[in-house]
Amino acid sequence: MKQKLRPVRMAELVADSLRRQIFEGKHVEGLPKEEELRERFGVAKSSMREALLILETEGLITVRRGNVGGSIVHLPTIDSAAYSLALSMSAIATTLGDVADALLALEPMCAVLCSRREDRAEELVPELDRLNKEYEDSIEEGVEAIKISREFHETVVEGCGNPAFSIVTSALARVWSAHEVDWAMEATLSGTFPSLEDRQRALEWHMEVAEGIKAGDAAVSEKVAAHLREAQSHTLANRRNHRVDVAQLRRRVTSGP
Ligand SMILES: [Zn+2]
DSSP, X not given: OOOXXXXXXXXXXXXXXXXXXXXXXXXXXXXXXXXXXXXXXTOOHHHHHHHHHHHHHTTSEEEOOTTTOSEEXXXXXXXXXXXXXXXXXXXXXOBHHXXXXXXXXXXXXXXXXXXXXXXHHHHTHXXXXXXXXHHHHTTTSHHHXXXXXXXXHXXXXXTTSOHHHHHHHHHHHHHHHHHHHHHHHHHHHTTOOOOHHHHHHHHHHHHHHHHHHHHTOTTHHHHHHXXXXXXXXXXXXXXXXXXXXXXXXXXXXXXXX
């Protein structure tokens, strides 16, 4: 069947051009006022407005109304990718068990990629060691320890060295983290939080993973998988069929770095 091609509108061309400029770092201070942009592009008011609306809908800018004018630029982050992912997951009834299984498949591969990075001794291992030290220092404080523990996992995932693999897995890991921290708070309140021994065991795993990455040992993959299975079992105990809840992500996005 013959498909009709939709003509590209002027607004889309302007939005494409502005988006490119944003990613090239040309608008770190924000976009100029609408009139100025209109003159620059030589387009009608309605096309300029629509172009800005496209970028606003994509979350790349916030148009400042009133006298101030111009737009604030927001570069996409892992948190924003995680939010979009969680939104789509919520729409297709994804469960925490699904997220856990997907991470179980992907995170060990990330650790192997980390262990192959030639610059890992400078770029990655010091950060993993620092997080393990912080975890050790906060091991008595349950929820704080969980947050640092999640940071360790996210560092492994983000540090794999392949941006495509990293962004997909990192976003997935953040979706999991948001629910795990929520679980940790609830478990602390109900007194069912994993014991100090459980946390010490997790720290040992993290140290072994950091050592495996440092040594360039591909067997780090099995270490990560075994640890994940154990760690996930706490969170999943009575939540495997819980749906991904995008509100958990919003809390994380709005609660600071
Ligand atoms: Zn862990």
